[in-house]
Amino acid sequence: MDIGLLSIIIFLPLLVSVILLILPISMKVTRNIAFATTIVIFFLSLSIFFRFQLEGYMQFREFHPWIKTYGIYYSLGVDGFSLMILMLITTLIPLAYLFLWKTKKAKGYWASMLMIQTGVTGTLLSLDMVLFYFFWEAMLLPVFMIIGIYGTGNRIFSTIKITIYTIMGSLFMLVSILYLGVKFYQEFGIWSFQLSDLVQITTLSNTEQVLLFFGFMIAFAVKIPLFPFHTWLPQTYSNSPTGGVFLLSAIMAKLGIYGIVRFVLPLFPKQYVEFAPYFVALGIFGLIYFGIAALMQQNIKRMFAYSSASHLGFITAGIFSLNAYGMMGAAFLIVAHAMATGGLFLLVGTMEYDLGTRTISGLGGIAKKAPYFTVAFALMLLSIVGLPGTNGFVSELLIIMGVFKYSHLAGVISAITVLVAASFMFWLFQRAILVKTDNDVSGMKDLDKKEIIGIFALAAIVIAMGIYPHWFLYKIEPTIQHYLVDILKVGLH
Amino acid sequence: MKYDDIIYLLPLLSVGVGAVVLMLLSPIKRFGIGKLAVVTIFFLGFALFFNALNYGVLYSVYPYKDLLSSMLIEDTFSGYFTTIILAGGVITVLVGTHYFEKSKMLRGELFSLLLFSVFGMLLLVQSSELFTSFIALEIASISLYVMIGFQKNDLKRVEGSFRYLVLGSLAGVVMLLGITLIYARTGSTNLLAIGHYINAHPDENMLLVITGGTLIMITFLFKISAFPFQNWSMDVYDGAPLPVTAFMASTFKVAIFGFMLRIILVDFQQFKPLLNHILIYITILTLLYGSFLAIFQTSIKRMLAASSIVHTGYLLIAFVSIGSIGEASATSIIFYLIAYFLSSMGAFGMLSYIASDDHVRVTYEDFRGFSHIRPYMAAMMGIFMLSLAGIPSTIGFIGKFYIFVGAIETGNTILAVVGILATFVSVYYYFKLIALMYFYPSSEMTNVPPLKGLPPLIIGLMAIAVIWGGIGNSIISYFPGVDFLIDTAKLAFESLFIH
Numbered sequence: 001m002d003i004g005l006l007s008i009i010i011f012l013p014l015l016v017s018v019i020l021l022i023l024p025i026s027m028k029v030t031r032n033i034a035f036a037t038t039i040v041i042f043f044l045s046l047s048i049f050f051r052f053q054l055e056g057y058m059q060f061r062e063f064h065p066w067i068k069t070y071g072i073y074y075s076l077g078v079d080g081f082s083l084m085i086l087m088l089i090t091t092l093i094p095l096a097y098l099f100l101w102k103t104k105k106a107k108g109y110w111a112s113m114l115m116i117q118t119g120v121t122g123t124l125l126s127l128d129m130v131l132f133y134f135f136w137e138a139m140l141l142p143v144f145m146i147i148g149i150y151g152t153g154n155r156i157f158s159t160i161k162i163t164i165y166t167i168m169g170s171l172f173m174l175v176s177i178l179y180l181g182v183k184f185y186q187e188f189g190i191w192s193f194q195l196s197d198l199v200q201i202t203t204l205s206n207t208e209q210v211l212l213f214f215g216f217m218i219a220f221a222v223k224i225p226l227f228p229f230h231t232w233l234p235q236t237y238s239n240s241p242t243g244g245v246f247l248l249s250a251i252m253a254k255l256g257i258y259g260i261v262r263f264v265l266p267l268f269p270k271q272y273v274e275f276a277p278y279f280v281a282l283g284i285f286g287l288i289y290f291g292i293a294a295l296m297q298q299n300i301k302r303m304f305a306y307s308s309a310s311h312l313g314f315i316t317a318g319i320f321s322l323n324a325y326g327m328m329g330a331a332f333l334i335v336a337h338a339m340a341t342g343g344l345f346l347l348v349g350t351m352e353y354d355l356g357t358r359t360i361s362g363l364g365g366i367a368k369k370a371p372y373f374t375v376a377f378a379l380m381l382l383s384i385v386g387l388p389g390t391n392g393f394v395s396e397l398l399i400i401m402g403v404f405k406y407s408h409l410a411g412v413i414s415a416i417t418v419l420v421a422a423s424f425m426f427w428l429f430q431r432a433i434l435v436k437t438d439n440d441v442s443g444m445k446d447l448d449k450k451e452i453i454g455i456f457a458l459a460a461i462v463i464a465m466g467i468y469p470h471w472f473l474y475k476i477e478p479t480i481q482h483y484l485v486d487i488l489k490v491g492l493h
Numbered sequence: 494m495k496y497d498d499i500i501y502l503l504p505l506l507s508v509g510v511g512a513v514v515l516m517l518l519s520p521i522k523r524f525g526i527g528k529l530a531v532v533t534i535f536f537l538g539f540a541l542f543f544n545a546l547n548y549g550v551l552y553s554v555y556p557y558k559d560l561l562s563s564m565l566i567e568d569t570f571s572g573y574f575t576t577i578i579l580a581g582g583v584i585t586v587l588v589g590t591h592y593f594e595k596s597k598m599l600r601g602e603l604f605s606l607l608l609f610s611v612f613g614m615l616l617l618v619q620s621s622e623l624f625t626s627f628i629a630l631e632i633a634s635i636s637l638y639v640m641i642g643f644q645k646n647d648l649k650r651v652e653g654s655f656r657y658l659v660l661g662s663l664a665g666v667v668m669l670l671g672i673t674l675i676y677a678r679t680g681s682t683n684l685l686a687i688g689h690y691i692n693a694h695p696d697e698n699m700l701l702v703i704t705g706g707t708l709i710m711i712t713f714l715f716k717i718s719a720f721p722f723q724n725w726s727m728d729v730y731d732g733a734p735l736p737v738t739a740f741m742a743s744t745f746k747v748a749i750f751g752f753m754l755r756i757i758l759v760d761f762q763q764f765k766p767l768l769n770h771i772l773i774y775i776t777i778l779t780l781l782y783g784s785f786l787a788i789f790q791t792s793i794k795r796m797l798a799a800s801s802i803v804h805t806g807y808l809l810i811a812f813v814s815i816g817s818i819g820e821a822s823a824t825s826i827i828f829y830l831i832a833y834f835l836s837s838m839g840a841f842g843m844l845s846y847i848a849s850d851d852h853v854r855v856t857y858e859d860f861r862g863f864s865h866i867r868p869y870m871a872a873m874m875g876i877f878m879l880s881l882a883g884i885p886s887t888i889g890f891i892g893k894f895y896i897f898v899g900a901i902e903t904g905n906t907i908l909a910v911v912g913i914l915a916t917f918v919s920v921y922y923y924f925k926l927i928a929l930m931y932f933y934p935s936s937e938m939t940n941v942p943p944l945k946g947l948p949p950l951i952i953g954l955m956a957i958a959v960i961w962g963g964i965g966n967s968i969i970s971y972f973p974g975v976d977f978l979i980d981t982a983k984l985a986f987e988s989l990f991i992h
């Protein structure tokens with residue numbers, strides 16, 4: 001069987017992690033090999049990036065029969081949208097490893113991290129719905145392990161909670177996938193679960209479409225998380241180990257958004273347009289609600305959890321705004337947010353490692369002890385706040401323009417609510433980092449060399465994307481046009 | 494005909510002769526458990542070999558038709574089920590020997606009983622006549638009654654044995670009555686003849702046949718512990734020695750489904766719509782009640798027993814779909830039986846390996862921190878739990894996938910939804926075990942035997958099979974995978990309709 005580049009990107013980490021688990025080697029060797037693996041993956045995906053054609057369609061296709069009886073194929077491909085997230089994943093993960101370097105965790109931690117990477121990239125690149133579901137669920141198992149074994153606090157409760165939540169969501173999606181498959185079979189007489197086939201179904205009644213639409217949306221809403229499905233979020237984020245929370249916030253949440261754009265939009269364009277107003281409203285509501293919730297937090301990880309959810313609400317509003325600005329902005333914010341939030345979680349992780357605390361009232365005056373840390377922290381924070389010159393600004397501007405085009409009122413509200421983010425972030429920065437308090441922060445070490453490389457590489461991308469967004473946007477533009485014009489049939493401008 | 498008829502009968506005969514031989518050998522002191530186990534495996538292996546001769550061939554034969562007056566049928570279908578049942582016997586012996594040796598309860602007769610039970614099950618899936626099937630069912634059951642209560646100083650065992658004996662006999666009587674009623678109307682107990690009679694008299698009043706069929710159905714619903722006949726199963730499964738529980742919960746269930754499928758597909762096809770009205774409710778209630786029971790168990794053994802009821806429910810979902818999409822849903826049942834067989838046999842096998850001494854109770858709590866002491870065993874146990882819960886990348890997922898697809902295809906979306914809800918609940922009780930194994934440091938299971946010898950190897954192979962069955966054959970071409978299993982199941986299905 002010929003194996004393509006995408007398959008290697010997906011399965012190399014899994015292969016390595018299984019070998020690492022079986023071989024009796026030390027944690028350090030495991031870590032180094034794991035890191036090397038992610039670097040290899042990074043270069044592989046870089047080669048895909050440069051060879052990617054400027055078209056809105058799937059490239060680097062891989063197509064093999066898997067379960068022929070039911071027309072299930074091992075089908076992979078990448079288009080502009082998934083390419084961007086692929087690059088995000090493969091860039092972020094090695095940088096994050098630099099931060100996790102000193103964690104005194106067992107081999108299993110690194111092996112799980114690699115397995116998560118397989119699940120995440122597999123989810124991202126699969127074009128067969130059953131294959132997608134396969135990775136979507138498989139992604140959960142190492143997360144389950146990493147939180148449950150290496151988490152802190154009431155880790156077991158939060159593990160069970162996130163598992164039950166996400167599995168519940170996924171099962172709704174499973175029913176919907178099966179239903180679509182059966183409908184396709186009844187209409188065309190052959191089995192297929194290919195996305196490109198399923199979109200051709202014409203026999204669905206309106207009620208069926210609406211039910212299926214929500215079947216998918218629930219699964220994705222839990223993962224993002226959108227407003228009423230978020231209750232697993234604060235506990236899970238604050239009890240996860242740094243690596244886990246980084247992956248959850250920076251990458252997996254984005255896959256929820258990705259799922260909506262990749263599957264829900266082409267499968268149910270009518271419902272997508274029909275329900276768009278509600279989701280824009282829900283997104284903006286989440287933006288405000290989670291922003292205010294973030295303001296009230298004492299625990300920094302929890303605060304970032306809410307801030308992350310708040311921005312995901314923003315992204316949701318963007319993808320449902322039905323125009324190129326909003327979509328591009330959302331795509332851009334997916335990357336920007338992943339970098340900034342991911343970076344912040346990594347920084348907080350090192351702080352927690354040094355000081356053993358993560359409550360705001362237990363901190364203060366870190367700036368003196370750890371200048372590099374402070375600079376990095378400030379940079380990431382400014383990106384979240386959307387300071388011009390960072391990628392956060394570009395994306396927020398685009399989304400607000402998109403939402404504004406969609407509805408003036410929504411645009412105005414979303415523009416104003418950016419202030420909420422600014423207020424909690426600056427307030428946090430002042431209380432925890434700048435102002436000197438009586439708290440003992442002498443245990444705080446500044447970033448070491450590896451961490452400096454990691455975080456400033458990230459910061460460089462954040463600024464580069466802010467200053468020259470075109471270079472990052474042009475690969476995705478044709479895809480978004482394809483979505484808007486060909487599928488949703490709404491005008492570009 | 495390529496072979497003489499005897500070839501087809503050899504598997505059955507081999508097991509039967511083996512049972513008698515073991516019975517004669519068991520009082521001899523020189524034959525320890527190990528040697529008897531080898532003899533058992535020999536007979537089962539012999540049977541497997543002759544059964545495998547017909548692999549991949551579509552056939553349907555009444556061996557010695559006149560002599561046996563068509564009471565046995567040998568077709569691809571029965572061959573398929575014969576393989577599973579024999580494999581169940583082999584695995585029970587391989588995994589269970591360790592348990593039996595430790596618990597000092599074993600007398601050699603147990604192997605003889607096991608073979609008699611296997612013999613009954615083989616007869617059941619090969620019978621083409623109602624009385625034969627009744628006798629087969631009784632042979633299989635009576636051996637089980639004794640196996641459950643073998644350790645007669647343990648009250649729990651004796652109680653389980655008695656409960657099963659009394660209720661099981663009652664169920665048997667009900668079946669007998671059903672057979673009588675059908676005979677009264679059709680004048681035959683041969684499945685084919687009954688089928689012909691029903692088809693030839695479409696307009697006549699078939700009340701007797703329907704009543705009889707329902708009574709037979711009740712017996713089988715009892716044996717597979719479907720709602721509302723499930724109450725015995727918890728205590729009986731719990732009371733039985735672990736390998737016996739494993740054997741009952743998986744292998745016996747396979748045998749009974751094998752026969753039920755034959756009856757429904759060949760015989761009572763016409764009454765399927767009528768039956769479906771009842772079956773839909775039975776299915777939903779079985780799923781709900783089983784899930785409800787499983788949540789509250791603290792012992793893994795009881796949890797697996799309760800979840801076995803839930804799995805019966807999944808199988809019944811496919812059963813309901815048979816009417817309109819016969820092939821697909823029969824295939825999905827056959828496939829799911831394999832999936833369930835592998836996963837539950839593995840889980841029970843692992844339990845019986847760990848709990849070789851009955852002083853070790855196997856509760857959830859006993860598994861606390863298990864992964865730190867025995868990482869490989871914990872991993873295998875985890876795989877079996879994932880498969881039972883139907884998580885992708887295990888065979889359990891593919892099995893459920895087919896069943897739910899079938900239910901949706903026939904328009905029973907509601908059954909698929911209830912099934913999915915049950916799956917969702919099952920995540921709770923299966924993952925609880927995984928969580929306990931992996932997330933806690935301490936453990937009280939210090940006397941766990943290390944990974945040594947044949948039983949762990951067999952369990953490990955089953956774990957690999959579970960994963961392989963879930964991932965399929967896209968990795969290595971021409972290596973049997975999911976499609977292979979489906980094709981085999983389809984062939985088995987086709988052979989039912991040759992006559």
